[in-house]
Amino acid sequence: MPDRVTLAAVAAAAGVSVGTVSRALAGRGDLAPATRRRVLAAARSLGYAKDPAGGGRPPGSARLVDLVLGWYHNAYSDEVTAGARSAAAAAGYDLVLTEERDIPDDDWPMRIRRRGSAGVVLGLISPTASQLGALTDAGIPVVLMDPQAESSRGLTSVRTTDREGGAAAARHLAERGATRFALVLGSPPYRYGRARNAGFREGLRLVRPGADLVAMQADWGAAAAREAATPVLRGLKPGERLGVFACSDEMAAGVYAAAAATGRRIPDEVLVVGFDDLRGARWLTPPMTTLHQPIREMAAAAVTALTDAAAGAELPSSPIVLPTRLIERGST
Template sequence: MSSRVTLVAVAAEAGVSVGTASRALSGRGDLAPATRRRVLTAARELGYLRDPGLGGRPSRSALLLDLVLGSYHNAYSDEVTAGARSAAAVAGYDLVLTEERDTPDDDWPMRIHRRGSAGVVLGLIAPTAAQLAALTHADIPVVLMDPRAETSRGLTSVQTTDREGGLAAALHLAERGATRFAIVLGSPPYRYGRARNTGFRAGLRLVRPGAELAAVQADWGGASARQAVLPLLRALRPGERLGVFACSDEMAAGVYAAAAATGRRIPEDVLVVGFDDLRGARWLTPPLTTVRQPIREMAAAAVTALAEAAGGAVLAPSPIVLPARLIPRGST
């Protein structure tokens, strides 16, 4: 007598009909996300294994890879897309761009499941346990691009050396003659922001132990950073040079705006270092000194890892780490 879990048992556990359970597991049908999640959870907890002959994800994946981002309307996503698309083409895959919608009914894992993608890169988003479970149940490998949290839930991730980048920023500002220091932290305090903060503080302890350091918070945007930094610039005394490390280029642009509003000159009165090296960094006046994270290369590494997994390689849970590099420009 077989002890294999049946579709009937999954349906009963989830409190739905057998037809509804079948549609949920195969990625078909217009089902409420909550219903689909309930069926997937029941299947996972019972250990249900779907017969490939019953439909659902093709036994052989399509030559597609999905890139899932929260937005495709900024310089960061442009860099990620360019790197991912190039690597996908080299590997013989087409790249599908999927935008995560911040709504309760967003069911992007099921859309990916239905088209039979060979793998998924998740960039700068925090997938829920249910979303990851849906991909796992469909046997679709996942790589996290620059994850927001330290825990990657056993998944492969691609990161840069955020801590070392922050440390390099501190050493550079000290070497360029800053007498006081400030750091603009992003809120929420994501993994990479915390690492940059840790590195910057470690660098100051190395070269300027006891130096005055002011920490302010912004919402990762320029307008918020401008407001956060204004009091520091207004308090500058004659002869002082404030060295500011902003944990993103966008927040560094807010420091520029605050300097203009208070009559402070960059780099004579205020030295500024950002993080990212997105295209706008070179367009600021003066051009922004920043820590370059290799975004295109990181996206390419994520896609390459998925293509190799589709060919039978095992995705390791350890991160793939590519080095960040300080790019000195006119702001220091």
């Protein structure tokens, strides 16, 4: 049997002291992020296996599940939190809210390691290799909710039927009498945005082959969507009805603002379909037709997969996919 890799060997490979290695692997101490990453990389390369008796909680011992988002206190994160909290409570776990901060020394994976969480849900986050490595080395499983990239790096993911939702938007706008069509696409073009775009184009080709379609780019926000849509709406000719599909409700709200700025009436001249069905969609005037994304249910499914895994089940190897549905309101 080969000799067990020691802390001294890891320290030599990383060029640091044994004490620094011990603190880095245990998630303790005030270490520079680069140093911590170097130690973890050396430990992985050498195949170091931490002795559970060496300190810190083993994964799952605290009956906690971490939810990591890039931001809180908005309509999307409120839905995610509500769904995750309900599923955690039903399984007898507490939910910890962790915010990923876009700063170099943010050590949220190490904080999760110190807590001994049973698992981590990452919402709308593309984790780095070192972040995933810090969790994997501690035996803490990860589920990606609505991953931004197509590749999930072998991790379990939860998503919705983005492509089918886009196709449903195209069919609906055609059925409601649109004579021209427009797409408001999110930039950067994340996986779910690309799928919604592709689905809309496919659906439109089936119901209106050769239809006039213009695509606009916005930064997933209302202000940029208003700026992109304004010249298109201003160029509408008498008698035309423009059917607009925005890849998020927030961008669709920007189309509303562009319609107001150009004097175009919704739904008489401009038909609008969003995506998400966040609470603000029904408060607009007129209320917005949108694709309902089952955000609460997706978050609950992610947490349930982790708590089931803590009880001995295998994490699903293929994505968990929950369906969208079109919610028709006054904008169409």
